Every structure is written in structure tokens, then in C-alpha cells.
Amino acid sequence: MDIAEVLKHTSPDLFIPDLEASDKTAALAGLVEGLISGTDIQNPDTILQMLQSRENLGSTAVGPGIAFPHGRTLAVQRLTILIARCPAGVDFDSEDGDPTKLFFMLIAPPQDTGHQYIKSLAALIDCIQDADLREKLMAAGDYESFCEAMREG
Amino acid sequence: MHPQLQLLVALQDMDEMLRETEEQGEEFEGLGFKHGGLEDLKKAREELASKIEPSLASWYRRLTGKFGHAVVPVVGNLCTGCFANIPSSFVSKTNVNKVQKCESCGRLLYWP
Numbered sequence: 001m002d003i004a005e006v007l008k009h010t011s012p013d014l015f016i017p018d019l020e021a022s023d024k025t026a027a028l029a030g031l032v033e034g035l036i037s038g039t040d041i042q043n044p045d046t047i048l049q050m051l052q053s054r055e056n057l058g059s060t061a062v063g064p065g066i067a068f069p070h071g072r073t074l075a076v077q078r079l080t081i082l083i084a085r086c087p088a089g090v091d092f093d094s095e096d097g098d099p100t101k102l103f104f105m106l107i108a109p110p111q112d113t114g115h116q117y118i119k120s121l122a123a124l125i126d127c128i129q130d131a132d133l134r135e136k137l138m139a140a141g142d143y144e145s146f147c148e149a150m151r152e153g
Numbered sequence: 154m155h156p157q158l159q160l161l162v163a164l165q166d167m168d169e170m171l172r173e174t175e176e177q178g179e180e181f182e183g184l185g186f187k188h189g190g191l192e193d194l195k196k197a198r199e200e201l202a203s204k205i206e207p208s209l210a211s212w213y214r215r216l217t218g219k220f221g222h223a224v225v226p227v228v229g230n231l232c233t234g235c236f237a238n239i240p241s242s243f244v245s246k247t248n249v250n251k252v253q254k255c256e257s258c259g260r261l262l263y264w265p
């Protein structure tokens with residue numbers, strides 16, 4: 001799946017340029033809060049519980065300084081992606097112990113039978129392997145330039 | 154939302170996660186994700202299930218066996234399980250007195 005396709009599932013309202021979080025729990029809560037305020041999605045508790053369970057299964061901080069909280073829940077009707085930067089970094093239980101500074105959160109409905117969200121995850125993970133790109137993403141002034149950098153790879 | 158429905162939705166989300174981990178775990182692992190907490194997640198699932206009233210829990214099991222999913226969202230006044238119309242008297246997120254079932258297929262209804 002190409003990155004432009006993946007980015008169709010997000011929006012300027014689903015971009016948090018400077019998330020502040022002291023720990024993993026606060027970071028997840030901040031991401032869900034952003035999701036609720038940027039969409040008409042309701043039921044934050046259900047989403048938070050699902051994400052927490054997913055983290056208990058294994059941390060989603062698998063990129064260098066990047067985490068991909070994800071999962072399926074009845075609380076959403078379509079694949080929705082929230083992007084957040086946390087310039088100060090937060091401990092998200094990454095394997096290398098490095099703080100997480102960038103989040104791509106993917107929330108999919110149970111009936112996402114085309115497995116769009118796994119394909120989107122794969123495309124995002126592939127895209128951010130480039131260290132120069134990661135620097136550009138952290139420095140991007142706004143949502144548009146963030147997406148532009150992603151599309152240019 | 155009815156507290157029991159909230160639990161049922163959480164249970165179904167968790168069952169979905171367990172199923173996905175079992176069926177597509179390797180695909181996720183190929184992307185770098187790890188699933189070391191699988192046994193703990195199964196325990197958490199049982200703990201959650203034990204909080205659900207026995208009659209609802211057995212209804213959930215029966216429907217899951219029959220349809221795959223027991224709880225379905227109501228979208229545009231339709232049960233998304235069988236596409237039967239849900240009477241407007243049901244359409245109330247504020248109706249927290251009971252967990253509503255589709256009169257046609259019996260699935261448990263959730264208003265997202």
C-alpha cells in the first residue's frame with residue numbers, strides 16, 4: 001500500500017504536534033483524547049482499554065523512537081489514523097529502551113476484512129526506516145509539511 | 154451505555170485481538186511486533202468475562218459460535234449483523250436499563 005493511500009485515513013484534526021506525557025498511560029490517554037476531539041468517535045474508555053490490552057500483549061514501540069499503537073474495536077466504523085509527536089519523548093517500553101517521540105495510532109473496526117490496517121502498518125513501518133525522514137518529520141512545521149515529507153519518503 | 158454492554162464490547166474487542174494474534178501473529182511479528190504477553194491477555198480475558206452476567210455471557214458465547222461476532226453496531230437504524238430495521242423505540246443511547254437485542258437475529262446492539 002502506498003503512503004498517500006495510508007494518509008487518507010488521517011486528517012489535520014488527527015495530528016498532535018506536541019503531545020505532553022509523563023508516562024505510557026498518560027501518552028495513551030492523550031492519543032485517545034486527540035482521537036475523540038478530532039472525530040465524531042465516542043466511547044474513549046473502550047478504545048483506551050483495547051489499546052492498553054494491546055500494549056500488555058507486547059509494546060508497540062518497535063521503530064527507532066516510534067510507536068504504532070493499534071487494534072480493532074467496535075467503537076470505530078472505519079480505519080482511523082492519528083499522528084502525534086512527543087518532542088520530549090516518553091518511555092513506551094521500547095525494546096531498545098529509547099524514549100518514543102513519534103506515534104502513529106491505527107484504530108480499525110472489527111469488520112475491516114481487507115486487513116487495511118495491517119497493510120497500512122506495514123507501509124508506515126517501511127517508510128520510517130529512513131533516519132533522514134524521521135528528522136524531517138520531527139521538524140515539520142505543520143500537518144501539511146509532515147504529510148508532504150511522508151509522501152516524498 | 155449499560156455497564157454490562159460496555160463489558161461485552163470490551164470482551165469482544167479482546168477476543169478479536171486474541172483471534173488476530175493466533176491467526177495473523179506471524180504477519181505482525183514480521184513487522185517487528187512481539188506478543189510475549191499472550192498468556193496474560195488470556196487471563197485478563199477470563200477475568201473480564203467473569204464480570205458478565207451468566208445469562209448474557211452464555212448468549213454472547215452462543216452468538217459468537219453462530220455468527221463470529223455477538224455484539225454489532227447499529228448504523229443508520231440497521232442492525233449491521235442482519236440488516237433488520239431497529240425500531241426507533243430502541244434507538245436511545247440513553248437507554249441504560251437493559252442490553253438490547255436485535256429482534257430479528259438476537260445479536261446484542263451497540264450504538265457507536
Ligand SMILES: [Zn+2]
Binds near residue numbers: 232233235
Ligand atoms: Zn440483527
